Amino acid sequence: MTVQTPVPSTDADTWDVIVLGAGAVGENVADRTAQGGLRTVIVESSLIGGECSYWACMPSKALLRSGAVLAAAQRVPGAAEAVTSVVDPRATLKRRDTIVNGYSDAGQANWLESAGIDLVRGHGTLTGPREVTVTAADGSVRVLTASHAVVVSTGSAALLPEVPGLAGVEPWTSREATSVTEIPTSLAIIGGGAVAAEMATAYTALGSHVTLIARSGLLGGSEPFAGELVATALRDSGATLLLDESPTAARRTDTGDVELTLASGGTVTASEVLVATGRVPNTGGLGLATVGLVDGDWLTVDDTLRVVGESLASVSALGTGRPGSGWLYAAGDVNHRALLTHQGKYQARAVGDVIVARAAGAPVDDKPWGSHVATADHSAVPQVIFTDPEVASVGLTAAAAVKAGYRVRILDYDLSSLGGSTVLADDYVGHARAIVDLDREVLIGVTFVGQDVAELLHSATIAVVAEVPIDRLWHAVPSYPTLSEVWLRLLEAYGRPGHVD
Structure with missing residues (x-):
């Protein structure tokens, strides 16, 4: 194995703010700090724009929209007679590809440049207080230093439950479900939350026979009538709902289908299986242990989005560089406060203002309605689940x-x-x-x-x-x-x- 030697850091490798992750949240953090006069760099190993732009919000709503429009037309006499009875899958996928810009982030990169935000492509790892080491795709290494702040905006990933054989069947997550190129004949969905309900709605309209398996019912965090009305609509559209049920094993059959064994003793067979049972933080491999945190954990923050609290493993040896002293922040999914893009962008604007204010030595408004703090994600979180x-x-x-x-x-x-x-x-x-x-x-x-x-x-x-x-x-x-x-x-x-x- 070849050991890469880091490129010595120079003044050109020092910024006021380093943002880890160029998704919707990271972009907004960087824009806010750059507008505040702070030299800012984003570190990203994947597509600029992140999960929402390419594998979550935008493509999922594109897949849902065709079915929703068709269903709405079919409920209005005069329009109903003018439309066909099914969604065209290929046209729907083509529109999805247009909305995600063919999975190219060239436009996003141009925007960063126009906004005065620098970009370093590669995987960023915390290697010390205010220090990020970036490993590029070609193996080269670069050490970046922040004068004021490092912001972790690396988001979350799908949780794969520990069901025997499930990993071996190569299940879909929300990423595969929204970037699909061919609609499967049948789809089993494990989960009963927003992603599961939305994808059940989309794939039923696109022509798949959907079987949804939910251990705790459908949309359990919502008012009970929400899950009931959505469940009725899914059944009416042809989906099979197995509520209060869970898989205990999974395998690929000789024909290539996925067979799920259920706790009740029955089985479900489908062309593909989608796992939508929750999220885990994208903090593994970030080097959190080097600054007294636990790799792979959610990051606990205060209302200024600064990392504090129970996530600290050790602070005694870190001196003034320890988390909580003003330099390490976390915004978006990664802090587990509200796993929604609009809430992450709200946090991004707040943390950007905080960093700019603190860099200028200005006091940060600690009132619940202050512009420099994020409090809306405590009890007033808006959310739309785009089912029908x-x-x-x-x-x-x-x-x-x-x-x-x-x-x-x-x-x-x-x-x-x-x-x-x-x-x-x-x-x-x-x-x-x-x-x-x-x-x-x-x-x-x-x-x-x-x-x-x-x-x-x-x-x-x-x-x-x-x-x-x-x-x-x-x-x-x-x-x-x-x-x-x-x-x-x-x-x-x-x-x-x-x-x-």
Whole structure:
């Protein structure tokens, strides 16, 4: 084995800020610090733009969109007669390829250059306080130094459960599911979360026979009616759902199919199997142990996104260079606060502002609403699950609110009763729920389920984050006939402000 000798560090290898990972989060961190006048470099071993651009948000929604549009047309007489009954898989995949730019990051690289952000391609490893050693694809090594901060934005990867034989059948993860070139005849999906439900929706529309196997039911973190409505829709579209079930073994058959043995004793056979059972941090091989952290762990951060807390294995020998002293930060999935691209970008803007402020010696605003801290991912996280029907939610579920000790009132409304939904689609199916904190008379959680409810979510997010009093919401008049009329119906269900039943 050839041992590579590091290239001696020079002034050209010193930046104010080093960002590990050029995904959506890393790009936003770098943009924020560069705009703040700090010389910034991004280190990336894969495609600039990361998971969201090529294997997650964008391609998955591209795969889902064709089926969603077709289903919406089929619910409106006049349009229904004008469309065919099936999605064209090849055209859908071609559009997906366009959206991911043919898996080329040339455009992203050009943007970095135009933004004044430097790029070093290769795998970055922490080798000391404010020091990152980068190994390029050709084996050459370069040592980078940060004057102010290193930000870890390396994201997360799919978790492979310990099922005997599963690794040997080479299962799909979300990466393979969104970058597929041929639609399999049949697909088994292990998992019941957002990725599993979305891919079940997409592949059913694309013509696969889908069998979803979920140990804890479907969309367990959402309001119960969300999982129920999505499950009904999946079954109606031809998918098979095996809930409260789990695989105990996997193997490839002589025909090349995957056979899963189930805990109940039955079996499921499919052309391919997709594992969507959770995420693990991309922190293995980052050299965290060299700065007193545990390789492969999630990184614990404070509200300024600085690495602190229980992840520390040893700080006594690190002196002022230890994590928590102001130089090591983590944003996005890797800190396990909210594994969503929009929340990671929110964190990126916050941490960028923090680094710029601290580099200038300015105080960092520690108020909950301060621009330099990230607090929205504590209790007001918006999320859309792009199934059909869509699930859009922000804040707490009813169960979570009660568990947290709030005195609440639950408001429910059937979206099919709205004039807007009647115009939108025949036989519209949907439901809305709002959770009111009775002591303050503000919303602390909202969930919508139904066709096209994703665009309702930001109004709910503003109401929850801004803690808009119920009596003020009465003056935010929704337009008619639209789905947003649900706000009026929820307020009517609550009654006049100040009156508690």
